[in-house]
Amino acid sequence: xxxxxELNSQIESFEKLAQRITLxxxxxxxxxxxxxxxxxxxxxxxxxELKDLAYRMKENMLILKPEKHLTIVxxxxxxxxxxxxxxxxxxxxMGEASSISRxxxxxxxRAVINGSELILLAKNIVAEPSRSLVEIMRLKEIAxxxxxxxxxxxxxxxxxRIRSVLDEVENLESSISNLQSKLEGIRIKVDRIKDKLKKIxxxxxxxxxxxxxxPPV
Numbered sequence: 001x002x003x004x005x006e007l008n009s010q011i012e013s014f015e016k017l018a019q020r021i022t023l024x025x026x027x028x029x030x031x032x033x034x035x036x037x038x039x040x041x042x043x044x045x046x047x048x049e050l051k052d053l054a055y056r057m058k059e060n061m062l063i064l065k066p067e068k069h070l071t072i073v074x075x076x077x078x079x080x081x082x083x084x085x086x087x088x089x090x091x092x093x094m095g096e097a098s099s100i101s102r103x104x105x106x107x108x109x110r111a112v113i114n115g116s117e118l119i120l121l122a123k124n125i126v127a128e129p130s131r132s133l134v135e136i137m138r139l140k141e142i143a144x145x146x147x148x149x150x151x152x153x154x155x156x157x158x159x160x161r162i163r164s165v166l167d168e169v170e171n172l173e174s175s176i177s178n179l180q181s182k183l184e185g186i187r188i189k190v191d192r193i194k195d196k197l198k199k200i201x202x203x204x205x206x207x208x209x210x211x212x213x214x215p216p217v
Contacts, residue, residue, distance in 0.1 A: 004126055007060040011122050014053045018115045021046050026109055040090055043108070047083055054079045054115070057122050064129040068121075075118050082111040 025043050058076040062069060089104040 003060055003063060004129075007057060007064070007122060007126055010053055010057045010060065011119055011126075014050070014057065014115065015119060017046060017050050017053065018112050021050065021108065022112055026105055026112070043086070043090065047087060047108075050111070050115070051080050051083050054118060057118065061122055061125050065125045066130060068125065072121065072125075075114070075121050078114040079111050079118050082107040082114070086111065 021043075025046065054076055058072055061072045065072070086104055086107040089107060
């Protein structure tokens with residue numbers, strides 16, 4: 001599925017960029033006491049790119065797992081909000097200070113740390129997308145395959161056979177889906193019957209035993 005590949009690529013890019021920000025900006029600023037101007041020049045492009053990646057990951061995750069909307073948005077904000085705060089902090093005039101403040105670095109560090117949660121969430125969603133979406137995407141792929149076949153120049157017998165196979169696959173998957181739905185309905189009914197039997201057996205166990213006991217001679 002194309003959107004899976006896209007999100008996987010974004011995850012990989014986000015991980016690499018977060019590592020680069022940690023090494024080239026955060027650690028460099030702390031260990032070498034880089035000047036504010038140096039940090040600004042290094043951070044501007046990287047922070048903008050990280051924020052853009054986070055946004056695109058969020059959009060793809062919302063497509064793949066819309067029922068996780070609140071969690072996705074919460075984790076996304078936990079990354080972009082400290083990034084915005086970092087940019088705002090280093091953009092302010094900081095008096096005569098020539099080095100970046102600890103406050104600004106802490107905001108950037110927090111964005112990178114929260115980025116790990118965003119990555120983990122994205123990986124989980126790629127592994128287990130919404131079942132309804134998978135079905136929609138599958139039908140879309142079948143429709144696109146049929147549309148492609150209609151434009152391909154090939155022997156009519158071959159095209160007919162391919163269309164037949166696609167139809168068989170679609171019908172088979174539809175039958176499996178219907179069967180799963182029916183089995184789920186049967187399971188629910190069986191559970192209800194079990195519950196009713198438990199209610200009947202509970203209060204009647206003692207009377208039934210008494211009826212089977214022979215009267216004393």
